[in-house]
Amino acid sequence: MSDLSFVRVEWDGDIAVVTIDRPEKLNALNAEVVSELGQVFDELADDDEVRGVILTGSGEKAFVAGADIGELATMDSVSGVKVSRDGQTVFRSIERFPKPVLAAVGGYALGGGFELALACHMRIASENARFGLPEVGLGIIPGYGGTIRLARLIGLGRAIEMTLTGDQVKAERAREMGLVSRVVDRADLLEEAKALMGTITAKGPVAVRMALESIYRALDTPTQEALDYESALFGLLASTEDMKEGMSAFLDKRKPEFKGR
Numbered sequence: 001m002s003d004l005s006f007v008r009v010e011w012d013g014d015i016a017v018v019t020i021d022r023p024e025k026l027n028a029l030n031a032e033v034v035s036e037l038g039q040v041f042d043e044l045a046d047d048d049e050v051r052g053v054i055l056t057g058s059g060e061k062a063f064v065a066g067a068d069i070g071e072l073a074t075m076d077s078v079s080g081v082k083v084s085r086d087g088q089t090v091f092r093s094i095e096r097f098p099k100p101v102l103a104a105v106g107g108y109a110l111g112g113g114f115e116l117a118l119a120c121h122m123r124i125a126s127e128n129a130r131f132g133l134p135e136v137g138l139g140i141i142p143g144y145g146g147t148i149r150l151a152r153l154i155g156l157g158r159a160i161e162m163t164l165t166g167d168q169v170k171a172e173r174a175r176e177m178g179l180v181s182r183v184v185d186r187a188d189l190l191e192e193a194k195a196l197m198g199t200i201t202a203k204g205p206v207a208v209r210m211a212l213e214s215i216y217r218a219l220d221t222p223t224q225e226a227l228d229y230e231s232a233l234f235g236l237l238a239s240t241e242d243m244k245e246g247m248s249a250f251l252d253k254r255k256p257e258f259k260g261r
């Protein structure tokens with residue numbers, strides 16, 4: 001990864017830990033951060049060594065405290081559409097990322113930061129995490145997919161309430177609402193994220209990818225088409241070495257060694 005100012009990538013075996021590193025501004029997303037995130041996810045998508053990605057923020061206080069309000073304050077209608085589109089494109093590439101992406105949310109996930117976490121496939125949070133969409137209080141709306149993804153995750157009523165009030169939700173409540181799957185101590189956040197991702201990366205990588213494919217495809221297609229697609233992927237997996245390995249390992253009472261093909 002070359003020439004990155006605000007995003008760091010570290011490795012833990014086959015897991016890439018991507019950290020948004022702008023702690024003095026609570027990791028707020030300016031155009032450069034968004035562009036670097038896009039660059040990093042593009043490069044990781046093509047890297048066969050990567051089996052999962054953890055996305056987190058630098059510092060104790062925030063995952064990401066939103067889009068950079070200093071930048072947003074200067075936009076007009078034309079540049080506003082571009083700001084929204086640029087963010088949406090990068091967040092969509094995260095949602096469509098071919099390997100699992102887990103957001104490890106330590107502290108504030110507000111506005112664009114919350115939307116970023118929503119674009120990830122899974123979320124866990126530390127006890128000090130806070131989720132909210134303050135946009136309407138700034139005279140704008142969530143523009144990075146939040147008006148779409150939040151309702152899908154927690155249902156229309158609660159999504160509308162969060163969007164229109166801007167009220168923040170604490171970590172434990174976020175877990176109850178299904179916004180995050182686990183709440184852990186701040187000090188353990190990264191290790192817990194790695195443990196969860198490690199459970200997933202030990203599974204058949206092609207199967208994991210196809211499962212994500214099928215789940216996300218179903219959101220956009222009528223039921224019968226989604227079922228047909230699921231069957232096609234199910235059949236496709238029967239031709240993989242991983243399926244043979246997974247089933248032989250079970251029958252031989254040993255751990256599978258998946259190759260991702």
Ligand code: COA
Nearest residue numbers: 024025026028065066067068069070108110111112134135
């Ligand atoms: N955009 C730009 N700068 C931001 C920011 C954002 N979204 N969120 C925080 N910052 C900056 C602050 O301006 C401050 O910079 P400074 O030290 O140069 O003045 C620095 O990050 C620290 O934030 P601060 O407000 O001093 O921390 P706090 O602990 O008092 O408050 C928050 C934390 C998250 C409650 C508060 O920063 C906040 O409300 N941020 C904006 C959240 C928001 O509306 N996001 C949606 C944008 S669409």
